Amino acid sequence: MNIRQMALAAAGMLALSACASTKDEPVAPAPPLGPGAIAGTVAADRDGDGIIDGYYTADGIYNAIQGPPCRPPPPPVPSRRGERG
Numbered sequence: 001m002n003i004r005q006m007a008l009a010a011a012g013m014l015a016l017s018a019c020a021s022t023k024d025e026p027v028a029p030a031p032p033l034g035p036g037a038i039a040g041t042v043a044a045d046r047d048g049d050g051i052i053d054g055y056y057t058a059d060g061i062y063n064a065i066q067g068p069p070c071r072p073p074p075p076p077v078p079s080r081r082g083e084r085g
Contacts, residue, residue: 038055040057040058041055041056041057041058042055042056043055044056044062052065053065
C-alpha cells in the first residue's frame with residue numbers, strides 16, 4: 001500500500017468515528033392508549049372492513065375479539081288474516 005491509500009483510510013475512519021457515541025439517549029414515552037386498547041398488542045383487521053377483528057400479542061399469536069352473544073330475533077308478528085275469536 002502506498003501512503004495515499006493509508007492516509008485516505010485513516011481519514012475515513014476518523015470521519016466515521018465522529019458519528020459514534022456511547023451516550024444513552026432518553027427514549028420518548030409511549031403515547032397514551034385509547035379506550036379498550038391492551039398494552040403490548042397490535043390491532044388486526046383481517047377482513048379489511050375497517051373494524052378491528054382481534055389483536056396480535058407480542059409473541060405473534062392472534063386473538064379474536066369476542067363480544068357478548070347476539071340477541072335472538074323477535075318473534076314474528078301475528079298475521080291479520082285467519083280465524084278471529
